[in-house]
Amino acid sequence: MDNKRLKIALTKGRVEKQVVPLLEAANINCDQIRNKKRRLIFDSETQPLEFILAKGPDVTTFLERGAADIGIVGSDILTEHQSSQYELLDLGIGKCQFVLASTQDFDPKAPKRKIIGTKYPLITKRYFDSLGQDVEIIKIEGSVELAPLTGLADAIVDITETGTTIRENNLKIFDYLDKVSTRLVVNRMSLKQHPDEIFSFVDQIKQVVDKKGKTISK
Amino acid sequence: MNNNLLPLGTRDEFGSRAVNKQHIISVIEHSFSDRGFAKISTPLLEKKTVFEPYKLGNYQLYSLLDQEGDTIMLRPDMTLPIARFLSSTNISLPQKFWYVGDIFRISRQLSGSYNELTQAGIELVGYSSIKAEFECLILINQLSQKLLTDPIEIELGIADLTTVILKDLTDDTELQEEIAQALYDKQIPKYERLIDRFSNQPEYQFLLKWPRMFGKPERIFAQLAEDDLSPEIEQRISELKQVVNWIQTTLPDQAVSIDLSSRAPQQYYTGLTFKGFSKAGSGYLFSGGRYDKLLANFQDMTESAVGMGINIDLLTDLIERKPTVQKKLLYFKPDQWQAAEKVLQQNPNSILSLSDNLDDARKEAQQLRAELVDLTEGEFIG
Numbered sequence: 136m137d138n139k140r141l142k143i144a145l146t147k148g149r150v151e152k153q154v155v156p157l158l159e160a161a162n163i164n165c166d167q168i169r170n171k172k173r174r175l176i177f178d179s180e181t182q183p184l185e186f187i188l189a190k191g192p193d194v195t196t197f198l199e200r201g202a203a204d205i206g207i208v209g210s211d212i213l214t215e216h217q218s219s220q221y222e223l224l225d226l227g228i229g230k231c232q233f234v235l236a237s238t239q240d241f242d243p244k245a246p247k248r249k250i251i252g253t254k255y256p257l258i259t260k261r262y263f264d265s266l267g268q269d270v271e272i273i274k275i276e277g278s279v280e281l282a283p284l285t286g287l288a289d290a291i292v293d294i295t296e297t298g299t300t301i302r303e304n305n306l307k308i309f310d311y312l313d314k315v316s317t318r319l320v321v322n323r324m325s326l327k328q329h330p331d332e333i334f335s336f337v338d339q340i341k342q343v344v345d346k347k348g349k350t351i352s353k
Numbered sequence: 354m355n356n357n358l359l360p361l362g363t364r365d366e367f368g369s370r371a372v373n374k375q376h377i378i379s380v381i382e383h384s385f386s387d388r389g390f391a392k393i394s395t396p397l398l399e400k401k402t403v404f405e406p407y408k409l410g411n412y413q414l415y416s417l418l419d420q421e422g423d424t425i426m427l428r429p430d431m432t433l434p435i436a437r438f439l440s441s442t443n444i445s446l447p448q449k450f451w452y453v454g455d456i457f458r459i460s461r462q463l464s465g466s467y468n469e470l471t472q473a474g475i476e477l478v479g480y481s482s483i484k485a486e487f488e489c490l491i492l493i494n495q496l497s498q499k500l501l502t503d504p505i506e507i508e509l510g511i512a513d514l515t516t517v518i519l520k521d522l523t524d525d526t527e528l529q530e531e532i533a534q535a536l537y538d539k540q541i542p543k544y545e546r547l548i549d550r551f552s553n554q555p556e557y558q559f560l561l562k563w564p565r566m567f568g569k570p571e572r573i574f575a576q577l578a579e580d581d582l583s584p585e586i587e588q589r590i591s592e593l594k595q596v597v598n599w600i601q602t603t604l605p606d607q608a609v610s611i612d613l614s615s616r617a618p619q620q621y622y623t624g625l626t627f628k629g630f631s632k633a634g635s636g637y638l639f640s641g642g643r644y645d646k647l648l649a650n651f652q653d654m655t656e657s658a659v660g661m662g663i664n665i666d667l668l669t670d671l672i673e674r675k676p677t678v679q680k681k682l683l684y685f686k687p688d689q690w691q692a693a694e695k696v697l698q699q700n701p702n703s704i705l706s707l708s709d710n711l712d713d714a715r716k717e718a719q720q721l722r723a724e725l726v727d728l729t730e731g732e733f734i735g
Contacts, residue, residue: 199461199464199465200465201635201636216461217411217461219410219411219538221539222539222540222542223539223541318542324634324637327508327567328630329632330567330568
């Protein structure tokens with residue numbers, strides 16, 4: 136058996152903060168990530184693992200190009216970037232939902248071609264396609280809530296965890312779209328090339344996820 | 354706008370990459386010719402209708418209009434044009450063809466993928482015998498040994514196995530399709546949700562382990578022995594076992610695995626599928642299988658066929674750069690051409706310098722990392 140070191144691309148920021156305790160519960164040493172300072176790549180001295188910290192969309196690019204074997208990233212990004220890699224595990228964290236939101240006076244049934252602001256043009260297009268509506272989509276990189284408030288768009292499609300940001304900006308939710316959570320994704324070729332190492336890593340984490348799920352459902 | 358920029362997803366090839374790629378093509382060409390395959394070349398452009406059976410992955414196709422307003426395409430595949438060729442001519446079958454050429458697929462922008470890819474391959478048309486599949490497997494084994502230092506693994510599958518299993522499970526065709534997609538893409542959370550409705554059925558244990566049913570044949574066959582399979586599935590597994598046995602007997606050093614949860618490379622595949630990959634590559638180097646209904650897209654009659662594509666670009670990425678013998682650069686005056694030509698013929702590692710003077714020839718030699726031989730100084734004895 137070869138000594139394959141698995142390269143794991145982890146979405147930095149909120150996902151990273153939620154995933155690190157999960158990895159530690161699965162006996163994966165994350166001291167280097169906890170003490171990372173400004174470093175973005177960590178070659179574990181105790182395990183055959185290498186961690187890469189990257190932005191969510193870049194995690195999908197690393198995976199697509201085979202620069203990482205495993206990615207940990209939100210399902211929103213996987214869908215938007217049309218990831219074609221294997222999605223082996225729902226980590227049950229980072230749970231939120233896509234919503235259609237706007238100012239109180241927005242009329243979803245108004246007979247007009249709506250203008251929708253979003254960070255997720257593909258998901259937005261698919262949603263309105265399913266309703267049989269053609270809309271104008273404006274890609275916005277952040278603070279999407281500003282779009283209807285400033286008159287840039289009629290409404291937004293965005294993800295929300297609790298709806299607090301939406302409410303605090305005096306916006307109202309008009310529809311609920313797909314649910315989102317953090318997923319463990321594996322490069323297709325890597326799984327064929329190193330199945331034992333990858334399944335061992337995945338199963339280690341799955342045990343923790345299953346246990347956590349059972350605790351929550353009790 | 355700059356006029357020297359390449360379109361996205363394309364590249365120039367020169368230097369060692371171009372040399373290595375040509376070397377691979379040359380090795381493949383000799384192997385195919387030695388085994389009696391006939392070369393076939395089809396145009397880069399085809400009518401859009403030729404590619405109707407072609408299933409797009411995560412990419413789009415280049416299309417344009419011809420003078421009559423018909424949509425034509427830059428070919429994304431080499432097999433369908435050959436099927437078109439066969440259906441429009443009276444070529445007697447069986448035939449063994451080989452090809453090499455470029456195919457075009459538009460990948461996601463700025464993803465690091467290329468849209469122009471070089472592919473070689475074979476099409477064995479009119480052969481219903483399993484010997485056609487064996488010929489492909491032998492070629493995968495021989496070509497990988499000739500071209501690569503790392504061993505490759507041959508992965509076998511059955512094109513319609515998923516369809517047969519899911520038809521046994523449910524009559525709901527939409528559900529069959531959803532489960533198949535989730536299985537092929539190993540979207541496990543979705544797959545587990547979809548199969549949950551069968552948790553009280555005897556097939557459930559098989560469904561649970563199905564996404565992981567790939568790898569060493571002995572392990573997968575042992576797992577299958579625990580399940581009560583329909584005669585139709587049993588028959589396919591039995592045929593697969595025969596192929597595994599044949600490889601293990603005929604090519605004892607060849608690593609072989611099976612995958613019972615993968616999608617056939619294209620929807621026109623009907624029987625055994627096979628792929629070859631190395632531990633290092635970022636994709637499959639070889640991919641093929643049986644497609645007995647291919648010609649049915651172009652004519653009433655079906656025809657037995659087995660084919661295989663070879664990813665030349667991926668092989669080029671993997672090929673070890675051969676240590677190059679230092680070249681001799683021959684500098685000479687125009688009136689010494691005959692003498693220079695004689696030295697060139699006698700010394701295979703020499704090349705002619707077309708520089709006008711010795712200083713330029715020195716620079717040329719430096720650039721080529723070659724040893725400069727000045728023939729103006731007298732006769733060269735190599």
